[in-house]
Each structure stands twice: as structure tokens, then as C-alpha cells.
Amino acid sequence: MGCNCSKGIRANEIEDNNKNVKARRSKPKNSNKTSKKKNKSVSSIKANVGSEERAGFVNGSSNESTLKFLIPTDAKNNASSDDGEKKENLERKSSRSIFQRRPTTENNNLATLQQQPKMIRINSVSNGEKGAQVMAGWPSWLAAVAGEAINGWIPRKADSFEKLEKIGQGTYSSVYKARDLETNQIVALKKVRFANMDPESVRFMAREIIILRRLDHPNVMKLEGLITSRVSGSMYLIFEYMEHDLAGLASTPGVKFSEAQIKCYMKQLLHGLEHCHSRGVLHRDIKGSNLLLDHNNNLKIGDFGLANFYGEHQKQPLTSRVVTLWYRPPELLLGSTEYGVTVDMWSTGCILAELFNGKPIMPGRTEVEQLHKIFKLCGSPSEDYWKRSKLTHATIFKPQHPYKRCVAETFKSLPSSALALVEALLAVEPDARGTTADALQSEFFTTKPFASDPSSLPKYQPRKEIDVRLRDEEARRKKGTSSKQNESKQASKAVPAPDANAELPASIQGQSNQISTSEVLNPDRDGTAQSGYTRYGMSSVNRNGESVMRGSSPPRKDLRSQRSFVQRGGAQLSRFSNSVAARDASHFAIANPRWFEDSYNGRQNDGDWSQRLLVKPKHSTKAKDSRPGYGEKTERMNYSGPLVSSGGNLDEMLKEHERQIQLAVRKARVDKKTSRDNNGQTQAFLAPNGR
Numbered sequence: 004m005g006c007n008c009s010k011g012i013r014a015n016e017i018e019d020n021n022k023n024v025k026a027r028r029s030k031p032k033n034s035n036k037t038s039k040k041k042n043k044s045v046s047s048i049k050a051n052v053g054s055e056e057r058a059g060f061v062n063g064s065s066n067e068s069t070l071k072f073l074i075p076t077d078a079k080n081n082a083s084s085d086d087g088e089k090k091e092n093l094e095r096k097s098s099r100s101i102f103q104r105r106p107t108t109e110n111n112n113l114a115t116l117q118q119q120p121k122m123i124r125i126n127s128v129s130n131g132e133k134g135a136q137v138m139a140g141w142p143s144w145l146a147a148v149a150g151e152a153i154n155g156w157i158p159r160k161a162d163s164f165e166k167l168e169k170i171g172q173g174t175y176s177s178v179y180k181a182r183d184l185e186t187n188q189i190v191a192l193k194k195v196r197f198a199n200m201d202p203e204s205v206r207f208m209a210r211e212i213i214i215l216r217r218l219d220h221p222n223v224m225k226l227e228g229l230i231t232s233r234v235s236g237s238m239y240l241i242f243e244y245m246e247h248d249l250a251g252l253a254s255t256p257g258v259k260f261s262e263a264q265i266k267c268y269m270k271q272l273l274h275g276l277e278h279c280h281s282r283g284v285l286h287r288d289i290k291g292s293n294l295l296l297d298h299n300n301n302l303k304i305g306d307f308g309l310a311n312f313y314g315e316h317q318k319q320p321l322t323s324r325v326v327t328l329w330y331r332p333p334e335l336l337l338g339s340t341e342y343g344v345t346v347d348m349w350s351t352g353c354i355l356a357e358l359f360n361g362k363p364i365m366p367g368r369t370e371v372e373q374l375h376k377i378f379k380l381c382g383s384p385s386e387d388y389w390k391r392s393k394l395t396h397a398t399i400f401k402p403q404h405p406y407k408r409c410v411a412e413t414f415k416s417l418p419s420s421a422l423a424l425v426e427a428l429l430a431v432e433p434d435a436r437g438t439t440a441d442a443l444q445s446e447f448f449t450t451k452p453f454a455s456d457p458s459s460l461p462k463y464q465p466r467k468e469i470d471v472r473l474r475d476e477e478a479r480r481k482k483g484t485s486s487k488q489n490e491s492k493q494a495s496k497a498v499p500a501p502d503a504n505a506e507l508p509a510s511i512q513g514q515s516n517q518i519s520t521s522e523v524l525n526p527d528r529d530g531t532a533q534s535g536y537t538r539y540g541m542s543s544v545n546r547n548g549e550s551v552m553r554g555s556s557p558p559r560k561d562l563r564s565q566r567s568f569v570q571r572g573g574a575q576l577s578r579f580s581n582s583v584a585a586r587d588a589s590h591f592a593i594a595n596p597r598w599f600e601d602s603y604n605g606r607q608n609d610g611d612w613s614q615r616l617l618v619k620p621k622h623s624t625k626a627k628d629s630r631p632g633y634g635e636k637t638e639r640m641n642y643s644g645p646l647v648s649s650g651g652n653l654d655e656m657l658k659e660h661e662r663q664i665q666l667a668v669r670k671a672r673v674d675k676k677t678s679r680d681n682n683g684q685t686q687a688f689l690a691p692n693g694r
């Protein structure tokens with residue numbers, strides 16, 4: 004932000020913006036459309052998106068300056084009235100905005116804009132705000148539903164950036180390295196995906212933007228601006244470019260962190276988190292690949308896609324289906340919908356132990372397995388906790404015999420101060436984890452060796468988690484279809500914090516088109532969820548604005564849509580399942596896509612989604628045919644209620660669970676082979692025609 008806002012603005016007034024683009028575009032046909040499209044419908048806008056984007060980024064230099072994004076103003080409710088309670092939730096903390104410049108009517112005057120070299124502000128008169136935002140260059144679909152997110156800013160234009168290479172692939176976004184042609188700075192552009200510009204998708208992106216705008220700390224990724232245009236159907240978030248992420252760095256062969264170095268990273272993480280928490284923001288996806296590092300080892304927390312506000316005034320329940328599985332605290336696995344900073348503290352504990360351990364400490368493949376791993380390491384909660392908690396899944400997962408905690412034995416090689424902090428952060432009972440301030444004051448940071456200064460640490464070759472993933476996949480491909488032995492080895496030697504949410508590039512598995520979509524029940528307590536696409540098209544929100552599930556299926560009433568990562572190669576299973584559940588899918592979606600369909604088909608009016616965690620034996624499919632829309636699929640499994648009674652046998656459940664995973668792995672392998680054979684046939688078929 005700073006770099007651009009401090010620069011003078013050549014305010015080629017807003018209307019001219021698109022004309023300027025036109026002049027530079029290789030396809031004048033596309034650009035000619037721009038000025039005529041003010042009142043275009045969403046679908047017609049969409050039709051232009053592709054051409055605009057193709058023409059959008061330039062490959063050469065451009066001397067032409069474009070309008071800058073601006074110093075943000077205080078967040079303010081300016082979205083359409085249909086935002087309802089979601090809006091309320093997003094705005095709860097708006098009075099604490101760090102950016103206090105309010106737009107005024109006069110500032111809409113373009114002459115005024117030109118006189119203000121350091122910022123441009125947009126008119127925000129109550130009824131004219133949307134119009135002003137559109138006039139300022141925002142697409143109307145965005146101004147209509149995400150006014151607060153863009154309030155006071157003006158979009159940057161794609162052609163003022165040179166796209167260099169793709170550097171990250173998240174589940175919901177692609178990240179590119181690019182050069183800002185106006186500052187010559189290297190930046191990261193996160194392209195967010197929308198499904199048909201559905202308002203819910205847009206609102207989710209807006210939440211990320213609003214949260215990012217409210218944060219301002221050296222250890223938190225700063226949103227520098229946004230790229231879009233009046234005729235665009237997509238959006239790029241502009242960030243400072245970071246060379247590494249902690250996951251990638253930690254898994255670099257030969258890289259071993261010293262204690263002082265771990266302290267350095269942990270300290271920065273805790274300071275960044277402290278800032279988020281102090282601003283009422285829960286990150287809810289702390290993991291190594293979301294901890295970005297620049298070449299000087301400065302760490303910034305990134306990816307606020309799952310973040311949300313929390314606080315005393317939080318009336319709506321939060322979703323428990325957040326945080327990448329390996330870093331997800333037990334209370335979320337048990338279905339808690341009332342929580343606070345303690346969820347981030349748990350993830351922090353996992354990271355701390357992982358940095359010393361050299362690999363993830365609890366790489367569960369499914370929610371059930373994750374909980375089991377947690378209990379085995381951290382002990383099961385006390386009787387009193389079970390009584391007090393009233394957690395959704397408490398009755399299902401309460402073990403018959405308590406598990407003994409063995410953190411100290413497991414991590415006996417850790418320095419005592421580090422172990423003490425791990426013990427605190429990995430407390431099964433949330434309140435015992437303390438706060439970021441408690442952690443920062445712990446012996447770990449106050450005793451020698453002290454945290455290194457970031458700039459004193461070794462400079463590493465740029466390496467990202469995505470590189471690690473690609474390398475691993477390449478190695479796996481070279482080795483051929485991995486044996487069962489190999490698979491389990493890979494699973495256990497997983498690189499730190501693999502981003503299992505991410506879709507692997509299609510090339511890796513050659514099966515990207517097999518990502519299927521399924522849906523699950525609306526876990527909203529009161530069934531009031533607004534269904535539809537969210538977070539860039541892959542989830543649904545409840546009235547709290549919570550992302551609960553993601554998918555790409557069409558909106559359906561009372562359902563959460565989600566993407567289920569199925570039919571990938573077996574070797575991918577552990578990676579995907581590691582966080583699929585975190586962002587969306589239940590493990591059953593991974594193991595057997597049909598289970599999910601069935602849960603949807605069979606239980607669409609049922610708000611109780613705990614059944615997803617249970618495996619119903621095949622013979623228990625009695626009720627299926629009577630369910631509307633169930634169909635004839637005899638192989639299907641479905642749910643008709645808890646299968647494990649209160650105080651059920653977790654071990655048996657896990658055994659059955661493991662069996663199902665193995666089945667899914669085998670099936671995925673067969674599918675992969677079939678797909679390869681089919682491809683081979685197709686190619687053979689095409690070859691005679693000279694391709």
C-alpha cells in the first residue's frame with residue numbers, strides 16, 4: 004500500500020482508464036467494448052472477462068500510469084440491504100478500523116482527485132455510493148454486494164502489472180508473481196475465483212479483504228490493493244512478494260533450524276497473531292504454508308480466507324469446520340461453534356513442535372483419525388470437560404477409557420522451555436492454552452538462546468511449499484505408481500504443513516477433471532443458512548457469514564456445498580485429507596465420494612451433520628430407498644443416525660475407518676490406471692490424424 008499511495012497519482016480520470024487500456028491492447032476489439040458496458044448484465048460482463056484478462060497483463064513496459072488504489076477509509080456498511088446479518092457480523096469491529104479517512108462527496112470530483120496526489124477518495128453519499136464505486140472503476144457486481152470491502156479504494160488495472168509466473172496454487176485461488184510496472188516492485192497477485200459471480204462468493208472474498216484492511220502489522224501480510232475493472236469478472240489481491248513459506252523452507256533438504264531461529268519465527272508468528280487477536284480477528288488456518296517469509300526472514304501471516312471476527316458480541320455460532328486438519332484443535336473436531344483465540348493457539352503449538360520435530364506432529368488423514376492422534380498424544384479431556392462442553396460430537400467421541408497425555412515423553416528431545424510452551428499450547432482444554440502474550444512471555448522467549456534477529460539468519464534459495472509438492476509429485480511420477488509401502492512411507496514423511504487444501508496442478512495427477520462435487524448437510528444449527536457459492540465459489544455461508552463447506556455445485560436450499568477431493572491418486576490421499584476437512588470436506592468425501600452424495604440426498608432437511616463422522620456398515624442401508632432422490636445406486640452407503648453409541652468404541656471406529664480408507668486408496672489407484680489407459684487409447688486414436 005505504502006509504495007503506491009505515497010506516489011503521486013497521475014489521475015487519468017476514471018472514465019479514461021479503460022480507454023487507455025484499449026490503446027495498449029493487442030486486441031482492440033475487446034477494449035472497444037469497455038465504455039459501452041456500464042449497464043451490462045452479469046452474464047454479458049462475464050463474456051468479456053476472458054478477453055479482458057487475456058489482454059490484461061502486459062509483457063512489456065508501460066509508461067502510462069493508472070489510477071491508484073487508495074488509502075482505505077473506515078469500513079462502513081454500504082452494501083446492499085440484502086446483506087442482512089452477515090453484514091452485521093462483518094461490521095462488528097468496524098469502529099476500530101485503522102484507516103480513518105472517510106470519503107466525502109467533494110472527493111468524487113475528478114478535479115479534486117487530481118489535486119490530491121496521495122490518495123483518491125470515492126464519493127460515499129448514502130444512495131450514490133454504489134454508483135460512485137462503479138464510476139471509480141469497480142464492477143457493479145462487486146459494488147453491489149461488497150461495498151464495504153472496496154470502500155474508499157480505486158482498483159488498479161491489470162495492464163499496469165506484468166505477470167511473471169505462477170507461484171502458488173490454493174484451493175480457492177492462484178497466486179502469481181508479477182511486476183508492478185509503475186513502481187517496478189515485485190508483487191504477489193492472488194487471483195480469486197468466483198462461481199458465476201454469485202453474491203455469496205463475492206461476500207466471502209469481501210470478508211477476506213475487509214479483514215486484511217483492518218490489519219496493519221509487520222508480521223501480517225498487507226493487502227496493497229486490488230485489481231479489477233468495471234468489466235471484469237475476477238479480482239486480484241495485491242500483496243508484497245514473499246520468497247518463501249515456512250513449510251517450504253522447513254522441508255528443504257539440508258535446512259535445519261537452530262533453536263534461536265525457531266524462536267525467531269515463532270516470535271514473529273506470535274506477534275502477528277497478537278495483532279490479529281487484538282483487532283478481533285481469528286485467523287483459523289495457521290499452518291506453515293500460510294506463514295510467508297521474505298529474503299530477510301521476516302515472517303508474515305498470510306491467507307486470511309478463513310479468518311473471521313470474534314468477540315463478546317459474537318452472537319452467531321462460528322463454524323467448527325475450519326483450520327487445516329493437522330493443525331485443528333480438538334474442540335473444533337468435536338463440533339464447537341463457540342470459540343476464540345485458543346484455536347489459533349493450538350495451531351501455533353503444532354507449528355512449534357513441528358519446527359523442532361522436523362515433520363508434522365499429528366498428520367491425521369481424517370477427522371476421526373485426527374482426534375484419535377490428539378487424544379493419544381495430548382490425552383483425552385477430563386470428565387469435567389466432557390460434562391461442561393456440550394460439544395456436538397462429545398457423546399460420540401468420548402473414549403471409554405481416558406487417554407494419558409504423553410507430550411513430554413514424545414518430545415523429550417526438545418529444550419525444556421520449548422517443551423513447556425508446547426505443553427501449554429497443546430492443552431486439550433482450550434482455556435489452558437493461554438494467549439499470544441502469555442506465550443511471548445514464556446521462558447522459551449525469555450531465556451537463552453534468544454530469538455535470532457531475522458536478518459542475521461541464513462538467506463535461503465527461494466522455495467515454496469508448492470515447489471515441494473511439485474518436486475514430490477515429480478519424484479513419485481518417476482518412480483511409477485507407488486507401492487503400498489511407498490505410500491505409507493510418504494504419508495509418514497510428509498513435508499511440514501503440506502497444503503492439502505490446494506488442488507494439485509492438473510498435470511500432476513492428470514485427473515483434475517475428476518474432482519467431483521458433492522454436497523453435505525447444512526450444519527447450521529437453525530437451518531437458516533443461505534446456500535450458494537461462497538469463498539470464491541466453493542462454500543456456503545450461514546447467517547454469521549461463516550464459510551462452512553465449499554464446493555462447486557449449484558446452490559441448494561439448506562445445503563452446504565463442498566468440493567470433495569476424490570479419485571485422486573492414492574498417494575495423494577494423506578495430503579488431501581489433511582486439510583480437505585479443514586476447509587470443507589468430510590473425510591468420507593475423500594474416501595468415498597458417494598457417501599457424501601448420500602448424506603445430501605438422504606438428509607437434506609436434517610441439520611445434524613455428525614453422521615458424517617460415522618461409518619455406517621454396508622448392510623445398514625435399509626432406509627435409503629425410501630429417501631427422496633436417493634436413486635438406485637446399490638453400492639451407496641448412507642447415514643441414518645449415530646452408529647456408535649454414547650461412549651462408543653473409538654478404536655473400532657478407527658479400524659473400520661482405516662478399512663474404508665484403504666478401499667478408497669485402492670479404488671483411486673484403479674481409477675487412475677483406467678484413466679491412464681483411456682488416455683493412451685485416446686492418444687493412439689488421435690495419432691493417425693497427425694494430432
Ligand SMILES: Nc1ncnc2c1ncn2[C@@H]1O[C@H](COP(=O)(O)OP(=O)(O)OP(=O)(O)O)[C@@H](O)[C@H]1O
Pocket residue numbers: 170171172173174175176177178191193224242243244245246248292293295305306307308467468469502504505
Ligand atoms: N505474498 C505472497 N508472496 C509469495 N507467495 C505467496 C504470497 N501469498 C501467497 N503465496 C503463495 O500462494 C499460496 C496460496 O496462497 P493462499 O494460501 O493465500 O491461497 P489459498 O487459495 O487460500 O490457499 P489454500 O487453500 O492452500 O490455503 C501460498 O501457500 C504461497 O505459497
